[in-house]
Amino acid sequence: xxxxxxxxxxxxxxxxxxxxxxxxxxxxxxxxxxxxxxxxxxxxxxxxxxxxxxxxxxxxxxxxxxxxxxxxxxxxxxxxxxxxxxxxxxxxxxxxxxxxxxxxxxxxxxxxxxxxxxxxxxxxxxxxxxxxxxxxxxxxxxxxxxxxxxxxxxxxxxxxxxxxxxxxxxxxxxxxxxxxxxxxxxxxxxxxxxxxxxxxxxxxxxxxxxxxxxxxxxxxxxxxxxxxxxxxxxxxxxxxxxxxxxxx
Amino acid sequence: xxxxxxxxxxxxxxxxxxxxxxxxxxxxxxxxxxxxxxxxxxxxxxxxxxxxxxxxxxxxxxxxxxxxxxxxxxxxxxxxxxxxxxxxxxxxxxxxxxxxxxxxxxxxxxxxxxxxxxxxxxxxxxxxxxxxxxxxxxxxxxxxxxxxxxxxxxxxxxxxxxxxxxxxxxxxxxxxxxxxxxxxxxxxxxxxxxxxxxxxxxxxxxxxxxxxxxxxxxxxxxxxxxxxxxxxxxxxxxxxxxxxxxxxxxxxxxxxxx
Numbered sequence: 001x002x003x004x005x006x007x008x009x010x011x012x013x014x015x016x017x018x019x020x021x022x023x024x025x026x027x028x029x030x031x032x033x034x035x036x037x038x039x040x041x042x043x044x045x046x047x048x049x050x051x052x053x054x055x056x057x058x059x060x061x062x063x064x065x066x067x068x069x070x071x072x073x074x075x076x077x078x079x080x081x082x083x084x085x086x087x088x089x090x091x092x093x094x095x096x097x098x099x100x101x102x103x104x105x106x107x108x109x110x111x112x113x114x115x116x117x118x119x120x121x122x123x124x125x126x127x128x129x130x131x132x133x134x135x136x137x138x139x140x141x142x143x144x145x146x147x148x149x150x151x152x153x154x155x156x157x158x159x160x161x162x163x164x165x166x167x168x169x170x171x172x173x174x175x176x177x178x179x180x181x182x183x184x185x186x187x188x189x190x191x192x193x194x195x196x197x198x199x200x201x202x203x204x205x206x207x208x209x210x211x212x213x214x215x216x217x218x219x220x221x222x223x224x225x226x227x228x229x230x231x232x233x234x235x236x237x238x239x240x241x242x243x244x245x246x247x248x
Numbered sequence: 249x250x251x252x253x254x255x256x257x258x259x260x261x262x263x264x265x266x267x268x269x270x271x272x273x274x275x276x277x278x279x280x281x282x283x284x285x286x287x288x289x290x291x292x293x294x295x296x297x298x299x300x301x302x303x304x305x306x307x308x309x310x311x312x313x314x315x316x317x318x319x320x321x322x323x324x325x326x327x328x329x330x331x332x333x334x335x336x337x338x339x340x341x342x343x344x345x346x347x348x349x350x351x352x353x354x355x356x357x358x359x360x361x362x363x364x365x366x367x368x369x370x371x372x373x374x375x376x377x378x379x380x381x382x383x384x385x386x387x388x389x390x391x392x393x394x395x396x397x398x399x400x401x402x403x404x405x406x407x408x409x410x411x412x413x414x415x416x417x418x419x420x421x422x423x424x425x426x427x428x429x430x431x432x433x434x435x436x437x438x439x440x441x442x443x444x445x446x447x448x449x450x451x452x453x454x455x456x457x458x459x460x461x462x463x464x465x466x467x468x469x470x471x472x473x474x475x476x477x478x479x480x481x482x483x484x485x486x487x488x489x490x491x492x493x494x495x496x497x498x499x500x501x502x503x504x505x506x
Binding site for chain 2: 001005017018028029030031032033034035036037040055058059062066067069070072074075076077078081082084085087093102103106114115118119121122124126127128129131132133189191198200203204206207208211218221222224225226227228230231232233234237238241
């Protein structure tokens with residue numbers, strides 16, 4: 001273990017102690033049937049341009065380098081598996097990370113939009129996280145908004161020469177938080193029974209905050225640890241993955 | 249490792265035509281979400297429950313367990329819908345906190361109840377599909393619906409790789425456990441980090457090996473799979489159509505005549 005890793009782990013334990021408990025949460029998928037029909041369609045339509053852009057970029061990459069298809073599929077499976085594993089929490093209850101921040105940093109945001117919708121479809125059918133009618137809304141918050149913010153932050157930090165690990169942490173954590181805010185907006189737009197939309201949004205944000213805030217921070221820490229591990233042991237592999245990003 | 253996937257292969261409804269099941273689940277789901285009425289939700293909950301458990305042979309306790317998966321989300325969001333902090337109390341209940349009230353209205357409670365039932369019935373539709381139809385069959389149906397070829401191919405590959413990687417992750421975490429890798433919070437975080445990075449390395453290596461293997465077997469852009477097809481049965485189609493018409497008429501009745 002290097003000194004830096006040690007430092008990060010000490011920081012992580014401090015966070016864990018201050019937050020105390022992490023309740024039983026998965027990443028914030030809107031469940032099946034929770035949004036009215038109009039909203040399902042609207043969010044789906046909003047996703048379409050991003051998906052087409054992602055699809056085109058993937059197609060172009062694959063036409064030039066046919067052999068990248070297995071790598072792309074492995075990356076998708078990796079995001080699914082990472083998000084389905086229990087991440088360590090203090091009380092032993094289970095929570096999952098979204099894995100989209102990691103995906104965006106590793107594979108770039110346009111590939112993640114397509115991989116994300118496939119992963120979300122599988123999560124809905126195989127794990128019952130999320131749903132088919134809410135696929136559009138979930139895709140927008142988790143596979144488009146979150147990764148784009150993550151990648152943007154990562155890119156800006158790189159330009160400003162911020163320490164790489166700090167920028168990865170910021171990218172993953174803020175991306176996660178942004179996903180959570182977008183989800184709250186989506187729910188508030190659909191369900192504001194006796195308050196204004198802003199009021200409903202505040203309530204949704206407040207209710208999900210105790211589960212989502214610690215989760216975002218833990219996700220950031222784990223993303224840093226994973227990328228540190230990759231940089232230590234897998235420089236050539238990282239170059240292959242970087243190829244996916246550059247060949248856009 | 250993924251329970252739903254295991255269950256759907258043992259379901260008694262597995263060998264029905266996949267298109268039929270897909271259409272049934274999708275149309276019913278659509279009606280549920282569009283109508284948002286309590287009556288429709290109850291009927292759908294009952295019918296899909298009976299079909300999955302009784303006809304499909306999924307153990308009832310398992311089914312109940314799966315219905316509680318989205319419970320955390322459901323409870324939290326219902327709290328957010330029903331509870332309000334206001335200066336004046338609303339009609340259902342009010343708990344004074346200083347000069348404010350923690351309060352809720354009857355309308356909001358009814359709205360939340362309707363929402364919970366709709367969501368549960370929609371989930372039961374989803375379970376009907378996922379507990380009776382294996383993923384390759386669903387992908388086959390998607391292919392017939394003209395989903396882009398590249399997407400289908402990616403999905404097929406991802407579906408296969410999920411299990412490969414889950415296996416690898418399982419072995420790694422077993423060996424981490426046996427070496428006191430989850431002794432306390434610090435080590436477990438570190439273990440998870442190294443699990444993630446090793447998993448990625450393995451995934452990249454595997455994907456290279458796999459592409460070589462595929463190319464050695466004349467891979468030219470499409471994976472040809474022999475599909476087992478089971479022809480649709482007329483009786484089943486008639487029943488599905490009748491049920492959907494019934495559901496639709498109830499939906500109309502609830503919307504315009506009550």
